[in-house]
Amino acid sequence: MPPAPPVFRFAPSPNGRLHLGHALSALTNEALARRFGGRLLLRIEDIDITRCRPEFVEGIEEDLAWLGIRFEPGHRRQSAHFDDYAGALAALRQRGLVYPCFCSRQEIRNAVGAREAATGQPWPVDPDGAPLYPGLCKRLDPDDAARRIAAGEPHVLRLDMAAAIAALRQPLRYAVFDEGDVRHSVPVAPERWGDVVLARKDVPTSYHLAVTVDDALQGVTHVVRGRDLEAATDVHVLLQHLLGLPTPLYHFHHLLLDDDGQKLAKSRDSRSLADLRAGGIGAEEIRRQLGFA
Template identity: 50%
Template sequence: MITRFAPSPTGPLHLGHAFSALTGQARAQAAGGSFLLRIEDLDRARSRPEWEAQIFDDLHWLGCRWPTPVRRQSDHLADYEAALERLAARGLLYPCSCTRGDIRAALSAPQEGVPVGPDGIVYPGTCRGRPMTSRRPGDALRLDMARAAELVARLAFTETGPGHAGRHEVRTAELVESAGDIVLGRRDTGSVAYHLAVVHDDALQGVSEVVRGADLFEATPLQVLLQALLGLPTPTYHHHDLIRDAQGRRLAKRDDARAIATYRAEGMSPAEVRRMFGFD
């Protein structure tokens, strides 16, 4: 059993992060396995070294331990570029020059509505069919979902989390409408998008169970598809319940009142935080 906690250094860790990290570590320890930390810092505009340092400090304070060195995604951009090239060689990618404004305008007709999938607004396909040879600087790279569905018709994954436990079938043809042609190569960072980087790294690091919040469950079929297209193994998934505030809203990094550092500053002990979630 290998689990991982993979935060982005774009703000302070909050109680939801603490619960996720502690859950992943506890599940690995119960199985006699390993718990990994990975820094997902592909968003270079928002990632900060001081937030990364705070992640290490807060997690150590909570009692989390992991092997070193820690994988930092920004150090391995060539790996992700190679994965994109593999998909492009199979005719699965096309360049896209559309801005967010272009996409909203294309979807503004009343009869179209604004379909939203697990990766945001479903792309209307404006650039679909463009050859890779037409790629220009600043273009994004999108997955041709219809082509992917032709190559891989059905997939499945196992979920062990409390809300969706069981075996789930993925009908890739349904992703054509529900998710659309998702971005895999980002135009704003010149790098790979989250979905591709995460499946690449989980496979590379031998992660056998992905522990994360229930808000990411709907993205799992997309990632299982990418695993199949790249010939990568599919781990088990454990989507845990989200930690919410008194109004029922899930915690976010902007919610500094719930930041782990705030509880530390107020004198709460690691044991008290752990007991809040039923650990120890």
């Protein structure tokens, strides 16, 4: 029996229209899937139900069709699969690797500021530049925490990073591949993220948990995404091992930058593909500009 074809996926969030950076990622996935004789899936990552809107889902589908990218019929929408993420979260909680945190962002900032003032040293930050969580709720009485959750108090669920790493039998690594399928091994350092959030009271999963579960359930073998997500892969590989899930191969493509040297982003109002299309730019011109003529 011949081996199963590799599986690639493009997974945008419908909280705005796609821009050139998204086009680069989608076209890179398409090119590599074609090169390796693989399947190409579309996944809509809409766990943030307050910001993700149906019109943006329609816009994503419209933009990708305009670019001429063909995906397998149907696509997975994360908002329809919260039970899958809840099951993974429950498995981690049963192992004592998750704890509730009731701290507001302001309380965390205050605690970090106080500790910096006391030590005269800067508090460590994660790869995104956010202060590591200082563990204010890590030793809460379980009965008190349960009472506060039952009362509806806002909270998040955090991964106990130290306990999670201690549960591993050996240091973790994952494989990165290039356009020629040359692979090299990369060490994992999830501790640099601290006690990451895995779920919130109003959003029952996080990006880290959802993407890990989805890739396994969809049989994704090759994850192709921007270099801005390279550091986050450490958390995903850790979760894969804790949950007994396979680890895909990874490829990190370059990022498109604006005139200020910042990566293109919806939050920076980067010009959308819809705007470019309305301005008379064709899909073939976009492909040519991005190196996919």
